[in-house]
Amino acid sequence: MSEQDAPLAEKVIPLTEPPKEGESEKGPSKGALKKAAKEKEKAEKAAVRKAAEDAQKKESEANDISKNDYGELVLFGPTTSSIPTDGTVPWVELEDIPKIFESSSEAEESGGPQVVLTAAVKNARNQGAGLAFLVLQHGYETIQGVVAKSETLSKQMVKFAGSIPSQSIVQMQVVVKKPKDPVKSCSIEHLEVHIKKLFISSKADSQLPMQVEDAERPIPVEGQEEQAEDDGRPKVGLNTRLDNRVIDLTASPNRAIFRIKAGVKRLFSEFLEARDFIDISSPKLLGASSEGGANVFEVKYFESKAYLAQSPQLYKQMCIAAGFQKVFEIGPVFRAENSNTARHLTEFVGLDMEMEFHKDYHEVVSLLEELMLHIFNGLRQQYQKETALLRELYHVEEFKLPEAGKVPRLTFAEGIAMLRADGVEIDDFEDLSTPQEKRLGALVLKKYGSDFYVLDKFPLGIRPFYTMPSEYNPKDPNSGYSNSYDFFMRGQEIMSGAQRIHQTEFLVKRMREHITPVDPESPGLKDYVNAFRKGCREHAGGGIGLERIVMLWLGLTNIRTASLFPRDPGRLTP
């Protein structure tokens, strides 16, 4: 027997069994021999019992009028089974059942329309008295399945139905009917399906490390995971959920997060594509780190080294230099930052854009404001259900948008003034701390009624070397303000952007005189600098963190919940 042919069960038996209790390695003791004799007797009795059970099962099967109407499907190989139907019954999805019922010409008394469908068993229970109920699920919709003993449906089939492990996938032939009373526990309340044939196409383990139902509840506040819920079920903390992420993602609220995330991507790209932006794919593997090795992941690249891109910044500007006019990119961004906060990931999705402008970088700021309003309004209109699901779960307030679409745009200096008027001590050119940002967000919300606002003209000294100064003082070259801006949602930054320097000579000067100087001749930067030597139009852009938008739109408390399989300094699995 080759290793490949060995039955699966054999694989888990260790090659060398450890000695049993009371058994020395030299030979069995008297007590051990006695014990062995007893065990032998026990085994023999069990064998007899099993034979009797098998015989009974066989007889029961022989007497089972439904024996061809339920079971487990084998969906591969020469003995492939599939739910046996006569081919006239239509295959449908669960969510289409109400529509099919309404358009059905079959009168209620004749039994309602018959369909074949596949669904997950959210849960199954034996009601007794020859009756089993299943909650069947597909997508966000659930419907009640009824398996009732009758002249044509055996008690064995009812028993089988009631013991299907939760989350198993079943194929069924059913009759759609109206229940006597609305089924409160299902999303489709006014209909139920009476199951005539029932086959498992993928059986779930009965012992899963966590339950999908647990993942449908709110994530407990850190440190309170151990306290049980009022109904006695345990609270399941974030780490356990992320360790079992596939089960966690099966919960409706979690799937809803990723519908919304996909929605933000689509709204972002459809807005920009309609304005003739080109969707680019810049390289993620770089020959040298552009920011001098800080927070960058190193890759073994054949006999050499590579680095993972921390943003498409330099490359999207190089596309502008090449005459691409307007570009955007949706792609992964990698940050080797050892931050274990609720707001940081080592891999996230960046929504980046860059464009030429005519006279003033505020043309770009206005377009970005419009873009964000397009996203927010799109989410409001198209993802109402998903948004409500999450905000209700976590008791989060609605995201307030400015009236008449006029986004509050403050200068950094005005922001500082508002904070000072509120009692915060802060310097003119100091960067805002996270608490200060949140405080300013609250002040802006109070004054302008908007959870979304723009802070413009940041101090030059706290922005990257490629940022265009607003007024440039060669004698104190890192003083004053710059043509740069941040966008905020609920007092937290979601986007950072600026007009960039487009003239080579000045760019090189700024690289050298920046507070953190960089070398324009370095391998990571020389191609970037050279890009401008062929002439480049005035341009500006920005980079948005996709997970931040999702988190702050919904009011989630941890950014990990907005990443399918999140990555942080301590997590690389699943």
Place this chain on the structure above:
Amino acid sequence: MSEQDAPLAEKVIPLTEPPKEGESEKGPSKGALKKAAKEKEKAEKAAVRKAAEDAQKKESEANDISKNDYGELVLFGPTTSSIPTDGTVPWVELEDIPKIFESSSEAEESGGPQVVLTAAVKNARNQGAGLAFLVLQHGYETIQGVVAKSETLSKQMVKFAGSIPSQSIVQMQVVVKKPKDPVKSCSIEHLEVHIKKLFISSKADSQLPMQVEDAERPIPVEGQEEQAEDDGRPKVGLNTRLDNRVIDLTASPNRAIFRIKAGVKRLFSEFLEARDFIDISSPKLLGASSEGGANVFEVKYFESKAYLAQSPQLYKQMCIAAGFQKVFEIGPVFRAENSNTARHLTEFVGLDMEMEFHKDYHEVVSLLEELMLHIFNGLRQQYQKETALLRELYHVEEFKLPEAGKVPRLTFAEGIAMLRADGVEIDDFEDLSTPQEKRLGALVLKKYGSDFYVLDKFPLGIRPFYTMPSEYNPKDPNSGYSNSYDFFMRGQEIMSGAQRIHQTEFLVKRMREHITPVDPESPGLKDYVNAFRKGCREHAGGGIGLERIVMLWLGLTNIRTASLFPRDPGRLTP
């Protein structure tokens, strides 16, 4: 003077000058002293000459009636200049000029409409007799700019215009007029602009490492780079182009490639979004390699190691297990394959999809065929101009699509039979080599008139472990065919896909008995295997190489030209 304040020019002087020729390190020789004296004299003469020139220039400037109408803009700092206009002249883009001219109410005799515009100077020449011509460019459009000496326009300004380095960006105030004869050298032939004000906003180096014009010609066949073209210009080979990729990308045909590439992305996602697929972002950083270390890039991850994802395969299936139903992803894929061919990249863009189906994986194959036809028809209709630009440059034949949209779908066995009938010796279950694939592509084209076709039911033994067998023989478990398929364009594979195993027990068995066995308990695979323990619907999908579609649609000869900044074993820059 701090380092930051030092003028730029100083930076390039080495700190220690090497001893000059004829000068020992001990002290200068007699000959050297004589030479030095001569040089001193020469320098003094040059200084006198320069002073005279400066004086002349000053006088010339004083007499220059146009002195405020041209020059170089400084676009930052307190002395910021911008093209001086009275504010009533509209800013437009070059490509809008024909529209503006037609809708203009100004009669031709009154001079035509006045506008301000920014454009790149494709080339500038002094015609003499107080006349200079510029070819102005934006996007794919070019228009002739005329600078003519007049009572209000000085000869100095004409000289300035004629000497602007190619690719510089200029801001101009112009009058749009009809030329006497059509301007054959520009895309807008029936109009020209008479320049009244002319300012450089970003000056190109006059010595660029290659010319944009050179990049507008076909890439020479390898080994023939050194031969000059008929007109005496050198042929520029692929490597030089890629080394200077920003200049290379500036060429219209190259920019066109990336419009088409963006188009494929959009056509792919719009088709799937319309069918309710969810756009996901799977992780690129993995805790363990899923394919046992072959062809995978290793990343230093804090104190540990990570690996770059070679495809979203396992994660998109995990999303199906989590009930996402239908998913797609557009993202980078990393392959540490040391292949230096015209068809391989170490980083490319994957278009991936995965979906549940009802009864038969051919539901998915049909959807994928429809998807590809949607992409091809979209490219035909929306990217005619870009496609023509490239196919004309490389003399490539049109991409033939099947009549009535019926995609030829052959089984692998039928493909083998066609090859054999054509004289190829090949075994039933052997994988096709690249030349065999191309030959089969030619045979299919001849028989069905289509450059696009599907090969279905590949031998199980040559597909990955997660592939669903068609007929499974437990005694010879790697024999027979499988529910898998490849899609081809012009005889080259662009997509690989299959129905996947969705039952844990069978999956584990297949992992162990596969021709290249993998360990289901390994860190890189256990989360994947566990995903199916909770039940999973039958599903199938595929992964498409985006650059391959672009390359084969256009008939490009090297895949690097379809990647913005291509990566191969020998190239990580720019």
